[in-house]
Amino acid sequence: MEKINCNVIQDILPLYIDDVVSDDTKELVEEHLQNCEICQRVYHETKTDLENDMKISAQTKESSNEANDLKSFRKFLKKRKIKTILLSIAATVICFVAVFTFMNKHVTYISYKDAGITIVEDNKDEVKYKTNIKGNYRWSTSLDRKTGVMTIHFEQSLWEKYVSCIFYPYDNLHEILKKDEIKEVYVDKDGTTTTIWEAPEEEQKAYLSEEHTEPLG
Ligand SMILES: [Zn+2]
CATH class of the missing domain: 1.20.58 (Methane Monooxygenase Hydroxylase; Chain G, domain 1)
Incomplete structure (x- = not known):
């Protein structure tokens, strides 16, 4: 090789x-x-x-x-x-x-005691009262036009009671129009009623002698 x-x-x-x-x-x-x-x-x-x-x-x-x-x-x-x-x-x-x-x-029922109602004005047409409730709340009313008795109670959700009241701390005013009612009562959860306002006897008589068919307000 x-x-x-x-x-x-x-x-x-x-x-x-x-x-x-x-x-x-x-x-x-x-x-x-x-x-x-x-x-x-x-x-x-x-x-x-x-x-x-x-x-x-x-x-x-x-x-x-x-x-x-x-x-x-x-x-x-x-x-x-x-x-x-x-x-x-x-x-x-x-x-x-x-x-x-x-x-x-979760809505809580506000008792009459907690509502802290105070009448702030009483003239010939209307009565105004305010509550001591903190924050926003709802109310439920029922007017018996025959007797002229208005029942009312307040309710508040936990949110309104503890949270939104921080942002909306306003006074709440309610009005009672004398031509519509002669008595307003607060109804507690257990059914106890407390009179918020009641018209004088003459006004009550006048109210009861009339027919109440016109719209409220
Ligand atoms: Zn070589």
Whole structure:
């Protein structure tokens, strides 16, 4: 067999080092290396170079992987933070709606004592009285036009009693129109009635002698 040219061997050395040559080529290269010092030297140099290259590329890959890991971890944290914030907001809104609904639905009956009714004006047409109730409230009335007796009671939701009263602390005035009624009574929850106002006897007689068919007010 002819002696193989050193250039040819040196050309295929990288492939040989990478171990991607056929067994025949491998044999040829090894045989040549045993007898050629120059090629041996080139072989060692190339091998060292290739190994260094591989090391560097491995390091680069590793550090880029680390950077990617850190990046995706930050992304994950950010996502989780946003999720936590959104969940907190949702929980707060749900709690608020629940509390608001409960406090609005839960209506308490205001007793005559707590209503704190005071008559503030009494002229020939009307009587005005105010209550001592804090916040907004609703009232329920019923007028018996035959007897001229108006019954009334006040109610307030928990929301009105404890929350909205902070924002709307106004005095509540009620009017009694003398042409419509001669007596107004407050009805407590247990049915107890307390007279808020009553017309003098002559006015009561006059009222009862008339027919009351015209609209109220
Ligand atoms: Zn050689």
